[in-house]
Amino acid sequence: MAPTTQSLLPKRPPPLLKDELDIVIPTIRNLDFLEMWRPYFEPYHLIIIQDGDPSKTIRVLQGFDYEFYNRNDINRILGPKASCISYKDGACRSFGFLISKKKYIFTIDHDCFVAKDPTGTEINALEQHIENLLKPSTPFYFNTLYDPYRKGADFVRGYPFSLREGTPTAISHGLWLNIPHYDAPTQLAKPRERNTRQATTLYVDAVMTVPKGALFPMCGMNLAFDRELIGPAMYYGLMGEGQPIGRYDDMWPGWCIKVICDHLGWGVKTGLPYIWHSKASNPFSNLTKEYKGILWQEDMIPFFQSLKLPKDCNTSQKCYIELSKLVRARLGKIDPYFIRLADAMVTWIEAWDELNNTSGTASTAPAKVK
Numbered sequence: 001m002a003p004t005t006q007s008l009l010p011k012r013p014p015p016l017l018k019d020e021l022d023i024v025i026p027t028i029r030n031l032d033f034l035e036m037w038r039p040y041f042e043p044y045h046l047i048i049i050q051d052g053d054p055s056k057t058i059r060v061l062q063g064f065d066y067e068f069y070n071r072n073d074i075n076r077i078l079g080p081k082a083s084c085i086s087y088k089d090g091a092c093r094s095f096g097f098l099i100s101k102k103k104y105i106f107t108i109d110h111d112c113f114v115a116k117d118p119t120g121t122e123i124n125a126l127e128q129h130i131e132n133l134l135k136p137s138t139p140f141y142f143n144t145l146y147d148p149y150r151k152g153a154d155f156v157r158g159y160p161f162s163l164r165e166g167t168p169t170a171i172s173h174g175l176w177l178n179i180p181h182y183d184a185p186t187q188l189a190k191p192r193e194r195n196t197r198q199a200t201t202l203y204v205d206a207v208m209t210v211p212k213g214a215l216f217p218m219c220g221m222n223l224a225f226d227r228e229l230i231g232p233a234m235y236y237g238l239m240g241e242g243q244p245i246g247r248y249d250d251m252w253p254g255w256c257i258k259v260i261c262d263h264l265g266w267g268v269k270t271g272l273p274y275i276w277h278s279k280a281s282n283p284f285s286n287l288t289k290e291y292k293g294i295l296w297q298e299d300m301i302p303f304f305q306s307l308k309l310p311k312d313c314n315t316s317q318k319c320y321i322e323l324s325k326l327v328r329a330r331l332g333k334i335d336p337y338f339i340r341l342a343d344a345m346v347t348w349i350e351a352w353d354e355l356n357n358t359s360g361t362a363s364t365a366p367a368k369v370k
């Protein structure tokens with residue numbers, strides 16, 4: 001039988017990590033935004049976390065393979081441990097990280113769309129995150145040509161060959177066009193500011209490793225990570241209803257994972273890919289949620305900067321439990337909230353180990369912790 005034209009076409013390679021990556025989406029709205037992502041997300045499995053009133057129906061488009069959880073499901077699955085999963089805050093996405101069985105996670109907000117680069121080409125954010133995660137990081141010595149493993153780049157003169165193998169990448173932190181990830185005071189001061197691709201200075205074509213010893217403000221809306229390495233530390237904390245703080249759901253794990261990655265010798269990358277962040281949330285309601293975070297971060301950040309984890313903490317779980325003790329001892333003085341947060345961190349690890357049949361034995365650090 002004559003070959004059909006279809007069979008003559010070069011076979012498209014299967015999407016990278018198709019069966020090793022879950023896409024976690026927290027939402028209080030219908031997920032129509034998925035239509036724009038269909039070419040990139042359809043081959044992957046989605047984990048959708050409905051926040052807020054579980055009796056409300058959330059529409060998910062046809063053709064996607066997904067599992068769906070609302071608050072009733074979270075309470076049913078976790079029982080009393082559900083107390084560590086936030087309610088009425090994007091932090092509820094932590095449950096998706098917990099319930100997944102895959103090695104990698106990509107998490108995205110419902111108001112993040114496909115962006116275009118300065119040439120007008122659509123950005124496949126998921127593919128770029130996967131590339132970031134599968135290639136090593138360089139936390140111990142800064143490469144001035146940024147990510148040396150990207151096409152068209154390399155290590156510059158003076159970069160020690162003993163470090164050119166790099167280290168495993170735990171986090172890939174993407175950025176945003178249009179609505180930048182500003183706190184409420186900045187949003188109020190610059191209501192019309194947009195990170196526009198026309199001003200190409202704001203589209204920075206770079207991926208870089210956040211150097212060891214440097215903290216960074218991690219944004220949770222366009223983020224991927226190696227769940228086997230750093231999943232136990234990717235807890236978005238106690239936020240939203242019943243809590244004195246909100247919208248620090250990503251800042252908290254950002255600080256926790258960075259001190260743990262530094263300790264265990266893993267890398268955190270930031271930069272490409274960009275997504276198009278379509279909607280600015282209300283700065284006034286944001287201010288009521290995040291003002292304590294703005295105040296407390298002046299103490300939280302020096303706390304994380306001063307941390308030294310014991311050498312025998314050689315897994316993310318062990319580091320995280322040690323961290324919870326330090327949070328209780330040193331941040332508990334600021335506000336009783338941190339005592340509850342320290343308890344919730346322990347509950348989170350208990351839930352993690354229960355649902356993943358681990359007991360702090362997950363991926364250990366490389367032989368020598370630098």
Ligand SMILES: O=c1ccn([C@@H]2O[C@H](COP(=O)(O)OP(=O)(O)O[C@H]3OC[C@H](O)[C@H](O)[C@H]3O)[C@@H](O)[C@H]2O)c(=O)[nH]1
Nearest residue numbers: 026027028051088089090109110111220221247250281
């Ligand atoms: O009560 C809620 C509110 C929102 N969500 C879901 O979380 C995602 C983020 O919500 P939204 O886009 O409205 O807020 P942003 O201000 O843009 O959020 C970013 O900045 C604050 C936090 O750091 C947050 O993590 C960032 O994403 C979106 O998918 C909503 O559907 C929710 O689940 N519950």
Ligand SMILES: [Mn+2]
Nearest residue numbers: 109111279281
């Ligand atoms: Mn948003």
